Amino acid sequence: MSRSALNGYTGWRRGNVMQDFISEDDLQTLEGWLRYQSLDAATIALEELEALRRVFDEGRGRSLAGPKVGLMKYKPAPGKYRYAVAVRDDSGLWLTLWVTRSPNGEFFVMLPRADPKWNVHTSYHRDGRLHMKSYGHKAVETNCQPLTGVFRGTQSLGAYGGHGPKGIGATCDPLAFSGVVEVAPGVLGPIHGTVAVDLVEPGCEPTTVLSFDKIVRREIFRDFLPWVVITIWTQANQ
Helix, strand or coil: CCCCCCCCCCCEEECCEEECCCCCCHHHCHHHHHHHCCCCHHHCCHHHHHHHHHHHHHHHHHHHHCCCCEEECCCCCCCCEEEEEEEEECCEEEEEEEEEECCCCCEEEECCCCCCCCCCEEEECCCCEEEEEECCEEEEEEECCCCCCCCCCEEEEEEECCCCCCCCCEEECHHHCCEEEEECCCCCCCCCCEEEEEEECCCCCCCCCCCCEEEEEEEEECCCCCEEEEEEEEECCC
16 A cells, blocks of 8 residues: 655656656646656657547546545544644645544544545554455455553554545644644655554554655654554655
C-alpha cells in the first residue's frame, strides 16, 4: 500500500529518469496527466494523442461530476483520539489520512473517499488481528500482539501513497482532531510521498523504514500507550 516518494525539488525517479513532482492540479491538464502516465506528448503520434485527449477529457468530466467528500468534521467522544495528516496549500487544508484510537484501545487508519462503498482502511483489534480492507475485502490479514496487555516493541499500521485529498474535496477541520500533521505542497501527491503509521513502545524506534527515502517530518503522539508515530517520507537524493 506504499509508493516510493520524494519532494518536488528533486523530482521522482522512475527507472533512470528523474521526474518532477506531479500535483493534483497537474492532473487537471493533459500535459500533467500524460506525465503521470510517463508519456511525452512530443513523442506521440497526432492520432494517438487525440485518442488520449478524449480519454483524458472523459475522465476529467467524470471526476468533476462526481461527489465530493466535503468537510471532515467529527464530534469529540470520551476516550477517542483522532490524528490527521493534511496537505496545506493556498486553497485550504486537505485531509489525506487520519488515525483513530477508539475508547476500547483499538486503532484504525482511515483514508477519505467519496464513494462510501470503497471504505479503504486498516484496523488493529484488541485480540491482535490486523486487517487492511477495501470494498469490504481483506487485502491484508495478520495476527499481531493483542492490545489487551502491556504493548511491547513496535507495530506498523502501514505506509500509504497515492495522495489526492484536494481532488476528492476532503476538507480538514483541525478542531475535529486531537492533532494534525500538516504537510507543505510538493511532498504528498498522486505519485509522490508516503505516510507511515506506527505504534511504538516508549524507547523503541518505528518499524517502518523505507529504503532510499528520507524523513520529511515525524510526529509522535503520546496521549496513551502505545504512542502513535506518523512519519512523512520523501525519496532522498541519489
